Amino acid sequence: NAGVTQTPKFQVLKTGQSMTLQCAQDMNHNSMYWYRQDPGMGLRLIYYSASEGTTDKGEVPNGYNVSRLNKREFSLRLESAAPSQTSVYFCASTAERVSSYNEQFFGPGTRLTVL
Amino acid sequence: RKEVEQDPGPFNVPEGATVAFNCTYSNSASQSFFWYRQDCRKEPKLLMSVYSSGNEDGRFTAQLNRASQYISLLIRDSKLSDSATYLCVVLPYSGAGSYQLTFGKGTKLSVIP
Numbered sequence: 447n448a449g450v451t452q453t454p455k456f457q458v459l460k461t462g463q464s465m466t467l468q469c470a471q472d473m474n475h476n477s478m479y480w481y482r483q484d485p486g487m488g489l490r491l492i493y494y495s496a497s498e499g500t501t502d503k504g505e506v507p508n509g510y511n512v513s514r515l516n517k518r519e520f521s522l523r524l525e526s527a528a529p530s531q532t533s534v535y536f537c538a539s540t541a542e543r544v545s546s547y548n549e550q551f552f553g554p555g556t557r558l559t560v561l
Numbered sequence: 562r563k564e565v566e567q568d569p570g571p572f573n574v575p576e577g578a579t580v581a582f583n584c585t586y587s588n589s590a591s592q593s594f595f596w597y598r599q600d601c602r603k604e605p606k607l608l609m610s611v612y613s614s615g616n617e618d619g620r621f622t623a624q625l626n627r628a629s630q631y632i633s634l635l636i637r638d639s640k641l642s643d644s645a646t647y648l649c650v651v652l653p654y655s656g657a658g659s660y661q662l663t664f665g666k667g668t669k670l671s672v673i674p
Contacts, residue, residue, distance in 0.1 A: 475637065477660060488648070488664035489605070496660055512576065528612035536604055543660055544652050545593055555623060 451535050451551035459527045467556050469537030477540045478488040478510060478520035479504075479550070480504045482533040487519050489536065496543065527560045534558070551554055564588060567649050567665040575673050578639050580666045584632045584649030593652040594625055596634050598645045599667065605648055608634075639672045644671070 452467045471478065478513045480492040481504075491504030495514040509531060520539075524531060539552040544550060567584045574580045586594075592612035609616065611623040611632050621633040632649055649665035 477662070486666065488666045489662075490664075491661055494660050503658070544662055547610075549607045552606070554604050 449473065450537055450539055452535075452550050452556050453554035454556060455554065456557045458561065460525075461475050461528060463527050464523070464525050465527065465558075466524075467535055467537075467558075468519070469521065470519045471537075471539040471551070471553075472518065473541070473551065474517070474540060475539035475551075476517070477542060477544075478514065479538040479540075480510075480520070480522045481536045481538065482506065482531075482558050483555075484533050485537060491533075493520065513557075522543045527558075529560045534559060549553055563662075564653065564663045565649055565651050565665040567668045569645075569668060570667060571669040571671055573576040573671045576639055576641060576661055578672075579635065579637045580639055580670065582634045582647055582649075582670075584665055586632070586633075586649075586651045586653075586654040586663075588651070589627075589630060591630075591651045592631050594619075594623075595626050595650040595652075595662075596623060596632075597650055597664075598652055599648055600645045605664075610649070612613045636670075639670075641672050641674065644670055644672045 450471045476497045479494040481489040493512040496503045498517045535556045540548045540550045581642045596608040597605040598608045599605045612672045615624045623634045646667040648667045
């Protein structure tokens with residue numbers, strides 16, 4: 447099993463450009479998540495999808511949109527990138543809601559720079 | 562008050578040493594607690610969940626003190642391979658809100674030969 451995969455690994459955008467970050471998991475998990483990680487900050491939740499067909503805002507959703515394409519795939523879109531969105535983006539998944547018995551698995555991350 | 566607070570370190574310890582990290586959380590109703598490990602430029606990985614009675618996994622021991630709202634991680638006989646950033650993670654809500662983990666900023670550990 448590949449676990450959680452993300453594409454691309456690296457990306458450089460100019461201010462105002464758009465892009466979609468792709469995430470897929472092969473563990474048959476119901477719940478998927480998008481986080482961003484900035485220096486000096488903990489991981490912050492952008493959006494999550496509790497199950498196929500549902501999405502909800504996390505702590506920092508502004509400037510982002512998501513699509514839960516099917517059970518495997520959860521994409522994150524930046525419609526008009528801004529320098530403040532320079533960050534490392536992690537996708538994650540859990541079998542069900544988070545608990546002591548449901549580990550959250552992370553993808554390898556996408557390093558995004560917005561100039 | 563920040564929701565999850567950790568000493569950022571760095572903690573520089575010699576091989577074989579014992580090192581302890583503490584973490585405090587602000588929401589007294591928090592449900593679940595975890596320690597994650599993150600290597601440089603890599604994704605976080607679950608190290609261990611933290612149970613009310615305390616739990617041990619080899620050289621690693623986690624404790625939870627609900628009254629004082631803090632979590633600890635003890636690493637005995639440190640190895641070079643333990644060098645990483647350790648993230649304290651709390652699940653503050655139950656029920657419909659139990660998808661939103663709160664991450665501390667992490668404590669960096671360097672184990673020196």
